[in-house]
Amino acid sequence: MEIGSRLSELRKKHGYTQKQLADALNLSQQIVSNIERNTTAADVDFLHGAADLYKISLDELIGRKMLITEESSYEQQILNVVETMDDTKKELSLRLLNEVAQQRGDKDGE
Template sequence: MSIGNRLAAQRKLHGYTQKQLARKLNLSQQVISNIEREASAPDVDFLKGTADLYQITIDELIGREAFYEVNTSIEKQILDMVKEMDGYGKELTLGIVSQVVKQGKNPNK
């Protein structure tokens, strides 16, 4: 997916029209349109402002996956599963993993 299409999809996912997003970022609607149509490229300030507004990272905004060093096939399987979870599932998993780590540090408990 192109950067313009990805930015448009994120905007729609967060419930903004081009005009509303432009107002929030103190830009013109034409700037948003140009970026989404890839008539111009988004600058760093646009990406930072948009990511902040959506409360996501710039990597998430542009669809870049974080790089994690995976040492075993089990780690890869875990990461692949986490990628498929929604926010609620990730929160539950974090709680479970935290408990497993605590038990590993205190095996007598």
């Protein structure tokens, strides 16, 4: 996925219009549009500002995935799935994980 598509996807996921994002980053809507269409390269200030606004890391912003080692495979797979969820799904998933962990703990103690 090209960076512009990724930035557009994240903007929409977080409920911003191009104009709202531009205003938040002190840019013109045209610059945001050009970045999302990959006709203008996003500079470091834009990337940093967008990451801060969305409360995500720069790695997440650009869609960079960490190398998965055998030891971290399950954890990374879970993180990769969670990255795509909205807040409601994240909350539900957290409750389910807590319940599974609690039930597993009950069985381990028997």
